[in-house]
Amino acid sequence: MAIFSSILILLALIGLSNIINRHLPVVPAPLIQIALGIGITLLPSGVHMTLEPELFFILFVAPLLYNDGKHTPRNELWRLRAPIFLLAVGLVFVTVFLIGYAIHFMIPSIALPAAFGLAALLSPTDAVAVNALAGRVHLPKSLRHLLEGEALMNDASGLVAFKFAMAAALTGTFSLTKASISFVVIATGGLAVGCVLAFLITGLRAVLRRSGLEDPTLHMLIHMLTPFALYLTGEHLGVSGILAAVAGGVVHAVERDEYDKARARNDEVPDHTWSVILYILNGLVFVILGLQIPVVFSTIFVNPAINSLQVTGYACFIFVLLLLLRFLWTYAFTRGGRLFGSEQQREKPSFKILVMTSLSGVRGAITLAGAFSIPLFLADGNPFPERNVIIFLATAVILLSLLVASTVLPLLASSSDTGNESKRTEKERQGQLKMMNAAIEAIHQAASKENEAETAAVLAEYERWFRMLELQKPRLTTKQVDEGIIDLRFEAFRMEREAARRMLAQGEISEQQFELFERSLEQLELMLAGRRSFWPIIMRKLMRLPLEMLPLKKSKSPANAKIGQADREALRRMKLRACESVIDTFDNRLDESGSEERSELISHYHFIKEKLQKPISPKQNGGDADVQRDLHWVAIQAERVEVQTLYERGEINRDLANKLRQFIRNREASILEQG
Numbered sequence: 001m002a003i004f005s006s007i008l009i010l011l012a013l014i015g016l017s018n019i020i021n022r023h024l025p026v027v028p029a030p031l032i033q034i035a036l037g038i039g040i041t042l043l044p045s046g047v048h049m050t051l052e053p054e055l056f057f058i059l060f061v062a063p064l065l066y067n068d069g070k071h072t073p074r075n076e077l078w079r080l081r082a083p084i085f086l087l088a089v090g091l092v093f094v095t096v097f098l099i100g101y102a103i104h105f106m107i108p109s110i111a112l113p114a115a116f117g118l119a120a121l122l123s124p125t126d127a128v129a130v131n132a133l134a135g136r137v138h139l140p141k142s143l144r145h146l147l148e149g150e151a152l153m154n155d156a157s158g159l160v161a162f163k164f165a166m167a168a169a170l171t172g173t174f175s176l177t178k179a180s181i182s183f184v185v186i187a188t189g190g191l192a193v194g195c196v197l198a199f200l201i202t203g204l205r206a207v208l209r210r211s212g213l214e215d216p217t218l219h220m221l222i223h224m225l226t227p228f229a230l231y232l233t234g235e236h237l238g239v240s241g242i243l244a245a246v247a248g249g250v251v252h253a254v255e256r257d258e259y260d261k262a263r264a265r266n267d268e269v270p271d272h273t274w275s276v277i278l279y280i281l282n283g284l285v286f287v288i289l290g291l292q293i294p295v296v297f298s299t300i301f302v303n304p305a306i307n308s309l310q311v312t313g314y315a316c317f318i319f320v321l322l323l324l325l326r327f328l329w330t331y332a333f334t335r336g337g338r339l340f341g342s343e344q345q346r347e348k349p350s351f352k353i354l355v356m357t358s359l360s361g362v363r364g365a366i367t368l369a370g371a372f373s374i375p376l377f378l379a380d381g382n383p384f385p386e387r388n389v390i391i392f393l394a395t396a397v398i399l400l401s402l403l404v405a406s407t408v409l410p411l412l413a414s415s416s417d418t419g420n421e422s423k424r425t426e427k428e429r430q431g432q433l434k435m436m437n438a439a440i441e442a443i444h445q446a447a448s449k450e451n452e453a454e455t456a457a458v459l460a461e462y463e464r465w466f467r468m469l470e471l472q473k474p475r476l477t478t479k480q481v482d483e484g485i486i487d488l489r490f491e492a493f494r495m496e497r498e499a500a501r502r503m504l505a506q507g508e509i510s511e512q513q514f515e516l517f518e519r520s521l522e523q524l525e526l527m528l529a530g531r532r533s534f535w536p537i538i539m540r541k542l543m544r545l546p547l548e549m550l551p552l553k554k555s556k557s558p559a560n561a562k563i564g565q566a567d568r569e570a571l572r573r574m575k576l577r578a579c580e581s582v583i584d585t586f587d588n589r590l591d592e593s594g595s596e597e598r599s600e601l602i603s604h605y606h607f608i609k610e611k612l613q614k615p616i617s618p619k620q621n622g623g624d625a626d627v628q629r630d631l632h633w634v635a636i637q638a639e640r641v642e643v644q645t646l647y648e649r650g651e652i653n654r655d656l657a658n659k660l661r662q663f664i665r666n667r668e669a670s671i672l673e674q675g
Contacts, residue, residue, distance in 0.1 A: 006047045013040060014283030025654055028406045030286045034399075037290020049291050053373035058231060060285050061155075061366060062245045066227035067278055068152055069249025076145040083146055083333075088124075088153035091329050095123040095322070096161050102321055103393075106314055110386045113174065114374075117165035118390050121371055122322060122397055124158030125151045126364025143353060147360050155366055156240040160186055162370055170379045190240030194230050194247030201226055201248075202255040220273050226252070285365045289398070292368060296395045299388040311389060315396035319404075322397070327358040356412050362401040367394050424656075431652055431660045432469055435639040436462055442638035443631055454627040458635065465667070485597050488586075492601060493521050495585060496578035503574060513570040520571070524669045572612050579609040604670070632671045639664050 017032040024032075040046045077084065100116035110118070125147065160183050168174035205222060227245050234244030301308045331354055349357075371394040374387050440462055447455040497518070504514045582605050586598050640661070647657040 006049060009040065009047050010284060010287050011280065013037065013287050014280065017283065017287075025658075026410075028402075029283075031402060031406060033283055033286035034290035034293070034402075037287040038293050039290075041291055041294045047291065048295075049288065051288065051292050051369060051372045053369045056288075056365070056369045057241070058228060060281055061242060061369075062231035063224075063227040064278065064281055064285070065152065065155070065242055066230065066245040066249040066252075067274070068148065069246040070253045072148050072152065072250075073145060074250060074253065076142075077149050080142070080146050080149055084149040084153060086333055087146070087150040087330075089157050091326065092120070092123040092154050092157040092161060094329060095325060096120045096165070098325060099123075099318065099321055100165075103318065106317070107386070107389070110390065111169060113165050113169035113172075114385065114390065117162050117169060117374070118371075118393060120158050120161035120165050121367045121394055122318070122363060123161070124154040124363075124366065125361045126366050143356060143360065146357070150361075152246050153243075156187055156190060156243045157183070159242065159366075159370060160240070166374065169384075170375065186238070186240050187243060189237065190234050190243030191247045193234045193237060193239055194244035195251055197230055197233055197244070198226070198248035198251035198255075201229070202252060205255075223274065224277070289365045289368060292372075293395060293399075296388075296391050300392045303388075306389065311392060312396065315393050316400065318393060319397050319400040322361070322401075323358050323404075326361050327354060330354050330357050352412055356409060359405050359409055359412075362405045363394075363398045364402075365398075367398055371395070427652065428656060428659060429469065431643070431646060431656060432663060433466075434646065435642040435660060435664070436466060436469075438638045438642035439635035442634050446631060446634050451627050451631065454624060454631055457628055458631045461632075462635070485600070488597055488601050490525065492582045492586075492605070493525060495582050496521060496575075499578040499581040500574045503577060509570050509574060513567055513574070516567060517571055517574045520672065524672055576609060576612050579605045579612070583609070608670075629671065636664060636668050636671075639667075 013036045014033065017029055017036055020032050021027065021029040041048060096116055096119045099119035099122065100112065103110060103118055104112045104115040107115075164174065164179045164182070201222065205219060208218070226248060230244045230248040231241035234241035300306055300311055330349075334349055334354070368391075371391045374390060375384055376387065378384055440459065443455060443458055443462070500509070500514055500517050503509045504511065509517075583602055586602050589598060643652075643657055643660045643664070646652045646660075647654070652660070
């Protein structure tokens with residue numbers, strides 16, 4: 001029961017971290033999750049979980065790297081094969097050699113093989129941390145693909161180097177020739193096992209499809225078990241289970257592309273389920289990392305035999321050495337060739353790109369899991385020397401790499417966009433086109449003979465939005481302009497309420513009809529609310545809740561009453577009167593500052609007024625209004641999924657994703673306003 005409760009708490013922390021990140025976007029979600037993990041251990045009845053390295057690699061690393069291999073562009077991996085190899089293999093072994101000697105020189109009590117082992121753990125970048133960072137920072141596309149490819153491959157080289165370093169530390173013997181041959185066998189064997197097993201699994205799925213078993217639940221189960229089967233098979237055969245999982249992900253992507261040519265959207269249900277699993281696993285990685293930090297730090301800061309300030313200084317110095325070595329390595333081999341691009345591209349990467357490459361080499365939970373796998377005792381039965389110090393150094397470097405990358409990289413990335421207003425505006429426009437295309441595709445998928453009229457009406461709406469976007473003059477919108485438009489919308493909602501109250505006072509509508517209108521306005525406000533105006537709406541609803549729960553009030557509550565034709569007609573009349581009030585008021589204020597936004601708002605209310613003035617007929621032209629509304633919600637959801645997909649791929653940054661989501665909320669509000 002305790003384990004079950006701990007899991008529920010960790011899952012709740014993942015959700016809480018995303019809520020906090022929504023309100024504090026400057027702090028990346030991984031750091032929030034680490035902080036929550038630290039915080040939960042400090043509570044009197046907090047969660048305490050011992051990191052089991054083998055279980056961690058199987059449960060988290062295998063599926064996450066499998067997914068990364070499945071989604072990393074294969075053509076980019078091949079195009080950047082030379083720099084990826086130099087970073088994932090060359091830089092790893094250079095780091096092991098140079099940083100290992102530096103650690104042993106600074107801390108002689110750490111034997112040279114153990115120092116090599118620590119350097120091996122610090123050499124690979126973490127794919128999960130890299131992806132979390134790339135999702136927040138809009139890195140150049142080539143740099144992002146280089147980091148993804150490096151993170152996929154260097155785990156194997158780093159862990160193999162760590163394995164041989166630990167063997168040397170335990171036995172006191174080491175053979176460079178044997179280690180080199182073993183590395184080649186382990187790496188190539190892992191890739192081969194992953195490819196062969198993945199082809200067998202995809203073949204099994206093809207046989208099941210041909211036999212008529214298209215059950216998405218069955219295929220989802222096979223899909224979920226695949227990364228674990230790949231990793232365990234590779235490890236059982238003595239090769240790299242990590243590379244087996246990566247290779248299996250690439251093979252699965254090839255199989256999916258081939259099958260998609262014959263049948264579109266076949267993996268929709270598995271992909272959606274898999275995205276939820278990955279969301280949970282990504283969050284758990286950093287929360288569990290946070291759970292370990294208090295234990296690791298307490299062993300150093302509480303122990304009087306260890307100078308905690310000195311050891312912290314060693315960690316900072318090691319981190320600086322790692323950054324410097326990474327920068328010099330990338331700088332050295334780019335002088336005689338190139339880091340990004342094709343053979344025809346002779347332009348060398350700029351100094352800023354090299355700095356960003358160096359800072360992007362963040363370490364993560366794989367490093368910590370490897371550190372915890374260091375044995376407690378040597379072969380002669382003596383305790384492993386300085387094991388706690390080694391784990392502390394690894395943890396400190398992980399935190400430093402995340403903190404520095406999260407604070408410095410956004411500054412470098414944002415400075416590269418300075419002066420590119422037209423480019424950012426075009427990206428915004430392209431994002432709108434992509435999400436509307438996704439909506440149209442979703443509408444076509446939901447079309448049937450029974451809803452032909454409704455489908456045509458909704459598609460016509462999107463065609464109108466397309467034409468508006470095509471004719472729209474490119475305009476760079478800032479955060480201040482966006483907030484100004486939202487303020488105008490809320491001012492218009494206040495005018496609508498006043499118009500409805502006047503109708504209520506004059507006896508043109510009933511109190512119940514006014515409450516229906518009030519609720520519709522609150523829905524629109526919550527939909528369009530920013531952080532400034534969200535909580536006042538919630539507080540107003542909470543203050544009114546006790547009144548709505550009273551027996552006399554409850555009998556007349558709109559939530560419990562069925563909306564009849566008379567109520568619909570009253571709502572239409574209220575909205576028409578409200579539109580006229582807003583249009584008249586803002587027409588008289590066009591000479592004030594912000595006239596462009598006011599004109600846009602007036603045009604919106606003119607459109608709503610024209611729609612409401614048309615005769616109401618359930619089966620005229622557009623078909624049934626409720627069916628239309630359902631199709632609109634399908635389209636809106638498709639737009640949201642497309643924006644999230646673009647953000648996860650790194651094609652748009654967080655600011656642009658939020659701006660596109662605001663467009664979706666505006667469209668959703670427009671649909672609600674039309675009845």
